[in-house]
Amino acid sequence: DSGVTQTPKHLITATGQRVTLRCSPRSGDLSVYWYQQSLDQGLQFLIQYYNGEERAKGNILERFSAQQFPDLHSELNLSSLELGDSALYFCASSRDLGGPGDTQYFGPGTRLTVL
């Protein structure tokens, strides 16, 4: 158990809908990262937040957005869902901004199925 929690574990929805995925980082961690894992793309970085502020963006679609709240939990919002958005979504957390020794620990993931 990494100490990172994600809810829900599974999510099944229809095309065009909007969903929210939730992540609670390990105690004391200030950074939260979101990754998407699909069969053909592997693990792809989406976005990073540090202490409530957006710090880095990867290939995140405009239909996707995220935020980190004062209690440091984070939410990933996916809207106008398409079939191709079906994937595993992982949250990771780290103590700091990514200096030496700053390791990302991953949560158990949310499996999103878009029908």
Place this chain on the structure above:
Amino acid sequence: EDQVTQSPEALRLQEGESSSLNCSYTVSGLRGLFWYRQDPGKGPEFLFTLYSAGEEKEKERLKATLTKKESFLHITAPKPEDSATYLCAVRPHGGAQKLVFGQGTRLTINP
């Protein structure tokens, strides 16, 4: 562009048969190379971080090594419970703290 290539894609071994997994990388300055283990339907589990060429880390039957262009994960006398997908990732220089992952090596250890 930062890139990580892992080989082989899949590897099947007998219990006790040692082998190595390869991770080749092209990165604009390396600020860490990471190995993770991922079981089906689960999140990646952290194994090792390597920072400079020549560095080695060990944990039970696993040993990770790093050169300027690649990393190896050596598995000595593996057991069936070592079966998993092993992921290699790099953290490049720059403002983003993202990890760039390879596609992974799916390892199966037969009893």
